[in-house]
Amino acid sequence: MVSFPEQDWHVAATIWGCSATHFHIECPTPVSPGMTLSLFFLYPGTDQALRLTDALVTWSGQGEFGIQVQQLQTGEAHQLTHVLATSGQIG
Secondary structure, three states: OEEEOOOOEEEOOEEEEEOOOEEEEEOOOOOOOOOEEEEEEEOOOOOOEEEEEEEEEEEEEOOEEEEEOOOOOHHHHHHHHHHHHHHOOOO
16 A cells, blocks of 8 residues: 555555565556655565555656655564565565
8 A cells, every 4th residue: 555645545556576675666646756655565475564654756657666765663674674585585
């Protein structure tokens, strides 16, 4: 779920690729580089969720965009790194 604080609404999206600091997202809502938004997502195959606030849009294309994670709490960073490592995204 992608949240747009300026508009106070939420949109479903798909994460196609991610690292501990960047995400590639498919979403029908147009965004522009420099926008800040929030993400809420469930880790695949689990009931664990993570909310990222203040994610910076770094690039955008038709129906997709990239974000840079601005801030992660220590526990969230560890959780994300663990999920990425066990999924084979990072080594």
